[in-house]
Amino acid sequence: MPAIDQLTRFETGQGFIAALDQSGGSTPKALRDYGIADDRYSTDEEMFDLINAARTRIVLSPSFDSSRILAAILFQGTLDRQIDGTEFARYLWEKKQIVPILKIDKGLLEEQDGVQLMKDIPGLEQTLADAHGRGVFGTKERSVIHSANADGIKRVVAQQFEVASTVLAADMVPILEPEVSIKAPDKVEAEEQLKAELLNGLQELGDVKVSIKITIPTVDDFYADLIAHPKVARVVALSGGYSRDDACARLARNPGLIASFSRALLDGLTDQQDDAEFDRTLNDSIEVIYRASVD
Template identity: 55%
Template sequence: MTKTEQANKLRAGQGFIAALDQSGGSTPKALRLYGIEESAYTSEAEMFDLVHAMRARIAQAPEFTGDKVLGAILFEMTMDRDIGGKPSPAFLWQERGVVPFLKVDKGLAGDTDGVKLMKPMPDLDPLLERAVKAGIFGTKMRSVIDAANPTGIAAAVAQQFEVGQQILGHGLVPIIEPEVTISIADKAEAETLLRAAILAQLDALPADQEVMLKLTLPETANLYESLVNHPRVLRVVALSGGYSREEANARLAQNRGVIASFSRALTEGLSAQQSDAEFNATIAKSIDDIYRASIAG
């Protein structure tokens, strides 16, 4: 029943998805923005302890509940640790009403045809089995589009859906994330190509399968409306992609049916040096701003 409850919450709920899934490569930057310099830790283990403390602080903030936060994407190490004395996925769902997701990709391969595909994931099946046991609802995986190259974009989307089928086979819902880099000159053209490639893959899915999509906020408002309304799509969420929270929220509000799945824009303004009262007030405002932009479209 839990899976059905979670799917219904994601399908019909008002709110957004918090991305708390910075990995080894992006963790030092996330900690630096949080006010913790690299000189504060001497090993990867210490670094991950610090970033877990940050994530746990966010997840335990009074406003971080299913009323406005529909789901949260976790890094593998977060899934394996506790928050508030419970395994992180159980804490999120049982204590907060927030649906847990897991980031499963292992980073990006090099440039090919204007895109960066995902690195191979030879250990994906065992990871997915662990995720199911831990009470995870779905997964997230990211590739990157750096040019309006039809060959590259088709390859990136095909890879996403191929791995997505593997994830669906474990009873999990994949979040397909082919991110378009916000700074490229041909961003609008890349997004039009991306929409066509995704539609072709969605149309080929069996009738009983659903995926979620995580997409860069488009240059043209409502460009992805056909994806939002597609019967194989549970929800379309948007990444902030380097936009400030203010700009990301403004763009998001212009896109009907799309909700946020922000990482940096969510944690903007948070600091390890803040008192709990200051921290909780800052995250409460962030949550409220992103929530309002998510329900405005």
Template identity: 55%
Template sequence: MNKEQMDRIHTGKGFIAALDQSGGSTPNALLQYGISKDSYSNDEAMFKLVHEMRTRIITSPAFNSEHILGSILFENTMDRKIGDKFTADFLWQDKGVVPFLKIDKGLAEAENGVQLMKSIPNLDELLKRAIEKNIFGTKMRSVIKEANLEGIRKIVEQQFDIGKTIAEAGLVPIIEPEVDIHSADKEKSEGILKSEIFNQLASLDKDVKVILKLSIPTVDNFYKELMDDTHVVRVVALSGGYTQSEANEKLAHNNGLIASFSRALSQGLTAQQTDKEFNLMLSNSISSIYEASIK
């Protein structure tokens, strides 16, 4: 494990940029960017376009280590290059930004008020490739829609079971049991979730480290105790469908909670913008997310 990268994620000022839209969400990401579905005819063309979008973001002068601690990549992005370097190497060597990899394969059908992760085939091989590509950690997402104790317990157990495998491989897992921001009992779900996370943290070997990626809580500073746990490197927040301004406002009321935004980060960016327009829009977004993250 890279100690410099660990120290940066653990104590650095800034946020984590999520550039990890996968196969299912890529068309919408491109549409938001101003590229319609009739602009490409197959997956390879689609992934080439989204890599060009991500490359434009990462190589922008606005995307820098002064504001950004880490960035989460999709597997296809990890395997591609920016210039003559693989994406993770470019991030760290040229930008000083710590690379993470999204490893989940999407969500299962809803059951007991939650959506578990689908199985992750060939996980060991994927983790090996991630290490070879100089990835620091991984990210995996599941979703809580109702305050169902059995469902939430299963989600947290699944996240931590896979997280232990990731930690044993030498990577730092981002545990992401998202609570749907539109849930009618979001606050109750968050209470159950926090309790179940503490139960799992207590079962970890003392040297295992994790990052928690959670929805911005209904009650300000609700996850403060999790930040103090010795196993927790950082607690980061997803935007969860909030607009950038909404997410920033809610985030700013939670001391120590930093952003790991995706849609809220790329909001307003389009392929049709000039480089000057694009870089200014990205700079304004990064600055506002950074300010909300350091309060």
């Protein structure tokens, strides 16, 4: 089983999850938003060096601590990086008491039946063994639902639980992430179908716990039964394209649901800011997301 101190912290601690898992496809835009133009790098290695420098700056900020940050989701390449001579994941837990989580999906297939399933994840067992050995607590794996297509949603949830079973076998806690697009024309119906499938899948689990990451629901408190479920360690929400203010306002109307934000967390941070301005901007962002997660 995962280390009990990490599990207890993850299940019962106050705060939210910082998603620092920008990968190949999302990194150029993340860097542009951070004030680093495309001409600042010419190779993938240089690109990842720059995004890692941004992540490191965030983690080293005094505002980024366990009083408000519960966990952080990392890109796989980040596991090989170090902060002050300590592996990134171990630094988070040992120095900051922030639970490290690994993004394991490799992107999405083309849309079919109103959904995008995850691509195959080659070498998953070895990835999990390596991550577990580096002190990583759990994983996150994303698929996307674009419309209320019952067959498509069934396949999304089945795939999520299939991957989760492999993660559980590696003594790690999976975060299932069947995102419902905020642009779905029938979002409410899609969420109803999704919740029913998730509850069915939870019934099939043994004596284990998973976490679930969802889009903030249209109907307030809609996922209360998932939040209270004995086999769910935590239910967390992505911002999903909502502005930070809108996402936080919606989140605050859902007791027990906590944020797992990426873009909404990093909004306003730039490479050009001095340390004082950078920390002030990050602190303001963390505080508003924290309040929405605990109020």
